[in-house]
Amino acid sequence: MKKLLLTLSLVLASFAAQGQNNEIPTFCPDKEEIEIAFFTDIHVNLGNAMEHAMREAVEEVNSLPYDFIIISGDLCNMGSDAELELVHEIVSKFNKPLMVTAGNHETTWSESAFMTYGRLFHEQGRVAMRVGNYLFVGYQVGPYMKMAEGTIRPEDILWIEQTMRNARPTDKIVSVCHYPLINDISNRKEITDLLRKYDTKMTLCGHYHQLKLSNYDSIPGVMGRALQMGSGKNTTYGYNVLRLANDSLYMFEKVLGKEPVERFRAKQGYSEELGKLPVQPYMPEPDFEKVGAKLIKADTASIFTGVAVNGDMLYYGNSVGWLHAMNAKTGKVKWSQRFGNSIYSTPIYSDGIVVVGGADCSVRAFKASNGRELWSLKTKTPVIGDGIVENGVFYSGIGSGRFAAIELRTGKILWEASFGDGQAQGRPTIVGDKVLFGAWDCYLYCLDKTTGKQLWKWYNGGHNKLFSPGHVVPRVANGKVYVVAPDRYATVIDLETGRQIWRNNSHRVRESTGISADGQMFLGKTMDGELVAVESGATTYIERWVSDAGWGYDHNPCPITVSRGVIYMANRLGEIAAFNEKTGELIWRAKFGDSATNKIVADERGNVYITLIEGLIYKIK
Structure with a gap:
């Protein structure tokens, strides 16, 4: 019973962080090194392979000593109420602090115009959580109710800046959104300028179903693998493990039932090594x-x-x-x-x-x-x-x-x-x-x-x-x-x-x-x-x-x-x-x-x- 109450309190505290005037939930306040189970692009639908894999992943994560869980978007397929309710039922069984951000599959075709997502997870897709001495700032980029490139709405930009401006002096800021911070986001320069202003250490993303380190305008971009990768006999189900220690990040691929395999490591924030990675040029100016x-x-x-x-x-x-x-x-x-x-x-x-x-x-x-x-x-x-x-x-x-x-x-x-x-x-x-x-x-x-x-x-x-x-x-x-x-x-x-x-x-x-x-x-x-x-x-x-x-x-x-x-x-x-x-x-x-x-x-x-x-x-x- 005590374990059940702890699980419910952790999940409810996570979902309650809606990024308005709420106090930011804080977990593991004394830990300098944290380990995160990082999911993205889980694409759960009733009865599909991802539903079964995600249920298995929840059981595995609950049995391991992670400090924090992140799901950075594309929870389902069409963002329907039934799909979102199903995902919520599954992830509510996590026994650790959970942060969820929306992806394009939640915002583009939503029958509820994103209201059901807000009711179940985070209102307006905004959420901030503090784990150890890291402040995680999560937001959505759309697109909103139609096919388009991602855009961070002006009201979300204001919330992001307010949240980072109010950070503690010891906080290391981590951005979390579904899209990579490239030209897939129409106001990409605006958000990367803002994140650099507050010395953001990295941004976590998905969308492309790749496990990859990128240079997003001098910010380390940590892209995670999808829940399902490959096809046929080469299909695997898994997630990512992100370890943050001192001034470095370590990214592992974790196939369900197997040991984690390190895929890359990097310095937090800008480094000479990051500067060697290519940066996508900005879009042309209006004419x-x-x-x-x-x-x-x-x-x-x-x-x-x-x-x-x-x-x-x-x-x-x-x-x-x-x-x-x-x-x-x-x-x-x-x-x-x-x-x-x-x-x-x-x-x-x-x-x-x-x-x-x-x-x-x-x-x-x-x-x-x-x-x-x-x-x-x-x-x-x-x-x-x-x-x-x-x-x-x-x-x-x-x-x-x-x-x-x-x-x-x-x-x-x-x-x-x-x-x-x-x-x-x-x-x-x-x-x-x-x-x-x-x-x-x-x-x-x-x-x-x-x-x-x-x-x-x-x-x-x-x-x-x-x-x-x-x-x-x-x-x-x-x-x-x-x-x-x-x-x-x-x-x-x-x-x-x-x-x-x-x-x-x-x-x-x-x-x-x-x-x-x-x-x-x-x-x-x-x-x-x-x-x-x-x-x-x-x-x-x-x-x-x-x-x-x-x-x-x-x-x-x-x-x-x-x-x-x-x-x-x-x-x-x-x-x-x-x-x-x-x-x-x-x-x-x-x-x-x-x-x-x-x-x-x-x-x-x-x-x-x-x-x-x-x-x-x-x-x-």
């Missing part, structure tokens, strides 16, 4: 001025939405839950409304009303002129998807497994439809009497827009939910529905029957699509940075042209926008490419920032507005 673009807003938080436009007024949400109404000419905020969590849904303006869904389980509408709340609708789960308004009705996903038609003026639910599970994240499409949307359950749905009755649903033929059409905008032309999902296929479906007409994977298309102004061309962005134009009137796959943006690999789901004869396409590294709509000729390519573009929005006057995750809003006239 948006060359295309006449203007930066009109640099928010103090991250932005995950596009903008709604009403004349000179823009409406957008940010990562700390503020909905802002901003004058595009002056950059001044006219009014703001606070939500209880991040805003991922792009606001919509219609008939003097701004409506938007929130990750705090709400849909709210405001008077566009002054921000007065008109109505608020509580939902069962977070709302992260975009909506659309037609004839005074707002159509949108309202959380996992639900889609609704809501009267814009009153907030009255006209109908609500239940479907499988997962979020409907991409903007719906309305055509005639139908509303179409994709969801993170492998299906595309077509409903009667008046009643919500399901007319048909299309299945992509696979069981991997990561390949679902959940974050796509269905494009409709000539009686056909065009969909590009993460499975790298372009699919055409008959609008009336839901019958699949053709599928093509001759180009590695993924999520990002558009349609020409006349509806005769379907547009898709490839993972190789190409723009593909396909005839929409044909019953087979016929390419009209293919044009290369020249930026190579990409996975940003930002929809393609067409305005006044120009096609705008974005990538994950803050670049925009503009093409001639008729010929596909590349007109220009410019860099606006270092993070992924959320949305490209064109208004009736020909202005184009661009938002980036790093909190930037641009205007192109």
Whole structure:
């Protein structure tokens, strides 16, 4: 009984450290040498090999004299509530202090918009713990609710600095996050400058499933092996053992059931030996001025939405839950409304009303002129998807497994439809009497827009939910529905029957699509940075042209926008490419920032507005 109580108290103390105003939990205060069981990329799912291996690992670690346990992200596969509950149940059986940070598999596809992770582990993904004379500072880097590069949100940067600034004089600081501190993080220079300012001794990471020592801007980068490594007969299950002693670090590989094997050792902090390791060059500087673009807003938080436009007024949400109404000419905020969590849904303006869904389980509408709340609708789960308004009705996903038609003026639910599970994240499409949307359950749905009755649903033929059409905008032309999902296929479906007409994977298309102004061309962005134009009137796959943006690999789901004869396409590294709509000729390519573009929005006057995750809003006239 005493051992059980000790185990529970250690685990609860670990999970309670949420990095707000809590006192930092301290363990082994008198130890100068500590030994850590360091896990990363455990990818546990119900019944898979990693679940069984992790249960075995818990038993092994509990029987050995480690001082501390770290899991640095990718706890599961999709970040679903069921997966997170399973991981929590397993790791709660550790009998030693435990620190957990989130990985991209917890933040990118989370059905709860990261709320379940915060409830089970650490709120906002922030955690600090002191073991011996080491202060471990853990944080997340996203990406947040879509494919993108990692970004450390401004509010997290502030917390990291505050935590390090308040460190004891004797503390040796260790950074812990899932991503390596390279260009996989859009604000990599900002975080490495900050960590060096406070003499950070090392950073622990995973993500690449390699056991490796690297030089991250003069900070030792200690990358751990994944729980599962190799394949077939060469598959092993294990973790890492990190020993910190005096001014050195010693990294061991620990295969389950076998003795640890030392893989490398290094000095803590910068050393001549570390300086001999290569450092990845920084990304190029922005050059948006060359295309006449203007930066009109640099928010103090991250932005995950596009903008709604009403004349000179823009409406957008940010990562700390503020909905802002901003004058595009002056950059001044006219009014703001606070939500209880991040805003991922792009606001919509219609008939003097701004409506938007929130990750705090709400849909709210405001008077566009002054921000007065008109109505608020509580939902069962977070709302992260975009909506659309037609004839005074707002159509949108309202959380996992639900889609609704809501009267814009009153907030009255006209109908609500239940479907499988997962979020409907991409903007719906309305055509005639139908509303179409994709969801993170492998299906595309077509409903009667008046009643919500399901007319048909299309299945992509696979069981991997990561390949679902959940974050796509269905494009409709000539009686056909065009969909590009993460499975790298372009699919055409008959609008009336839901019958699949053709599928093509001759180009590695993924999520990002558009349609020409006349509806005769379907547009898709490839993972190789190409723009593909396909005839929409044909019953087979016929390419009209293919044009290369020249930026190579990409996975940003930002929809393609067409305005006044120009096609705008974005990538994950803050670049925009503009093409001639008729010929596909590349007109220009410019860099606006270092993070992924959320949305490209064109208004009736020909202005184009661009938002980036790093909190930037641009205007192109």
